[in-house]
Amino acid sequence: MPENPTRPATAAYLTARGFCLTSAAWMMMATLVGFIAALELVAPDLTANISWLLFSRLRPIHVNLVLFGFVTPGLLAGAFYFVPRLLRTELYSEKLGIVTVILWNMALVATMVTLAAGLTQGREYAEMIWPIDAGIVTAFCLIFFNFIMTVKHRNEKILYVSVWYALAAVALTTCTYCLGNVVWKPDSGSLTGIPDAILLWFYGHNVFGLLLTPLSAAAAYYIIPQVCRSPLYSHTLSLLGFWSLIVIYTHIGTHHLLQVPVPTWLKVVAIVDSIAMVIPVMAFLINIWYTARGKLGLIHGDIGGKFIFTGTIMYFIVSILGSLMALPDVQRVTHFNHWVVGHAHIGVLGFSGMIALGGLYFIIPRITGKPLFSLFLADLQYWMILIGVSGFAIVLTISGLIQGHAWLNGETVYRVLSEIHIYNIIRAALGLLIFLSAVSGFYNIFRSVFSNPGENP
Amino acid sequence: MYYPYFLAYILTGVFIGIAVFLWALKNGQFSDQQRARFLALEEVRPEVAATSHGSxxxxxxxxxxxxxxxxxxxxxxxxxxxxx
Known part of the structure; x- marks a missing residue:
């Protein structure tokens, strides 16, 4: 490795450390807000007359903080560690990276304050007002510049698949974020009518498909071979998965709009490509699972590997669900109800969130040069999240099916509310579990990065 | 009329995608795939103890x-x- 051997370990990977702490801290806030919002589904008058705690304000805060506060920074922390390592060089600029971390956190604080104050553009996943959009896009541009300059100064000719995924995630998200938030119209942040819906869901689904998914795949492709101490099953297959993801995933957003008068050809493209997502998904999973074949003991013995491998299983589940949900006949039952919320939790918490946390626990000992503060707490968090997300999947699926069938049968809403009440209670209880796992995780990660009593090896 | 915007974006994306793919092809990114399989393993790093030090x-x-x-x-x- 051409790293500077005289540089002390504590000065290295400052950007990765910054994103580690960002992810852990905002996970606490995001899950707390989610928990309070879930409580309001059980007791709607809980925060009556407190405007900034109304469900309509908490929901977008929860969603945006999970996406941009917890999961994305967690995955970026991993990327800022493994991109330079895979290129056998150092990050182009740690200073620029730190500026990015600070800018990112300023945008998150502004997001929370403005959405709580009711300053919203009212479009799902694109609620933030224009100045915050500008901050987030600038942060993505800085990250892309840092990565691409690192690539330019690389000492390894071949770009490992994780580098492809990380670069594509940042570059494509910069474009889709600008488009989806209609940044050329600062006042409204939207077009009008059906074109706006198409553009919004093009962006909305690509937040998962072109940001969280590639960054998660990048982390898995880097960490699973290391944990298993064996080479990747097939690099060619991984590149096939990468390029097919880029070609297919970009078109599927309109499957959110099958009940809307968008052009039929666009719906057909969205449905066909949603089914075709089996190709990149299985290319990724076959590759990872074959790499890990016969090595599950090693994965079980590494907390980062354990989180990530579980994340790949969740990816399988969420992808199969996603493909099926794009079918119009299935969607008649599953759309506009809790089923979709369950699907989103499996995807964002079970898949990307698990992999983000796995990445954090994998890189922290390597960037600090010390062991994790507590393996026990990390393991505890793993089980709390696994139980929480599995529970979410079960109760939200049941409650979604009740809602969907009731709607099809023309039942009135208030009769259905009493039928799903118990599932909302369990959902809130599981939310508490996830929030406490985030508190435990933050404490563990904070102590691991700062004031870790562990000895340097 | 919104198709022109969308088509322009799609075509831009397709052309950039093809350009990057062709660069990768000419740059030899798809050759030597056997060595590429090992890239994640080639880092040299000190072994880190896996024990907990929490109080x-x-x-x-x-x-x-x-x-x-x-x-x-x-x-x-x-x-x-x-x-x-």
């Missing part, structure tokens, strides 16, 4: 906090099921 009091506090959360979750569900 007992703090660990127990967090553990009991988590336990209290689990208990509260069950209590909430139990209350809703049997006492309402």
């Amino acid at each position: 007992g009091f703090q660990l127990y506090f967090i553990f009991y906090l988590a336990l209290a959360g689990v208990a509260a979750s069950f209590a909430l569900v139990g209350y809703a099921l049997f006492f309402q």
Whole structure:
């Protein structure tokens, strides 16, 4: 490795450390807000007359903080560690990276304050007002510049698949974020009518498909071979998965709009490509699972590997669900109800969130040069999240099916509310579990990065 | 009329994608795939001990906090099921 051997370990990977702490801290806030919002589904008058705690304000805060506060920074922390390592060089600029971390956190604080104050553009996943959009896009541009300059100064000719995924995630998200938030119209942040819906869901689904998914795949492709101490099953297959993801995933957003008068050809493209997502998904999973074949003991013995491998299983589940949900006949039952919320939790918490946390626990000992503060707490968090997300999947699926069938049968809403009440209670209880796992995780990660009593090896 | 914007974006994306793919092809990114399989393993790093160094009091506090959360979750569900 051409790293500077005289540089002390504590000065290295400052950007990765910054994103580690960002992810852990905002996970606490995001899950707390989610928990309070879930409580309001059980007791709607809980925060009556407190405007900034109304469900309509908490929901977008929860969603945006999970996406941009917890999961994305967690995955970026991993990327800022493994991109330079895979290129056998150092990050182009740690200073620029730190500026990015600070800018990112300023945008998150502004997001929370403005959405709580009711300053919203009212479009799902694109609620933030224009100045915050500008901050987030600038942060993505800085990250892309840092990565691409690192690539330019690389000492390894071949770009490992994780580098492809990380670069594509940042570059494509910069474009889709600008488009989806209609940044050329600062006042409204939207077009009008059906074109706006198409553009919004093009962006909305690509937040998962072109940001969280590639960054998660990048982390898995880097960490699973290391944990298993064996080479990747097939690099060619991984590149096939990468390029097919880029070609297919970009078109599927309109499957959110099958009940809307968008052009039929666009719906057909969205449905066909949603089914075709089996190709990149299985290319990724076959590759990872074959790499890990016969090595599950090693994965079980590494907390980062354990989180990530579980994340790949969740990816399988969420992808199969996603493909099926794009079918119009299935969607008649599953759309506009809790089923979709369950699907989103499996995807964002079970898949990307698990992999983000796995990445954090994998890189922290390597960037600090010390062991994790507590393996026990990390393991505890793993089980709390696994139980929480599995529970979410079960109760939200049941409650979604009740809602969907009731709607099809023309039942009135208030009769259905009493039928799903118990599932909302369990959902809130599981939310508490996830929030406490985030508190435990933050404490563990904070102590691991700062004031870790562990000895340097 | 919104198709021109969308088509322009799609075509831009397709052309950039093809350009990057062709660069990769000419740059030899798809050759030597056997060596590429090992790239994630080639880092040299000091072995890190896997043991925990957390102090007992703090660990127990967090553990009991988590336990209290689990208990509260069950209590909430139990209350809703049997006492309402």
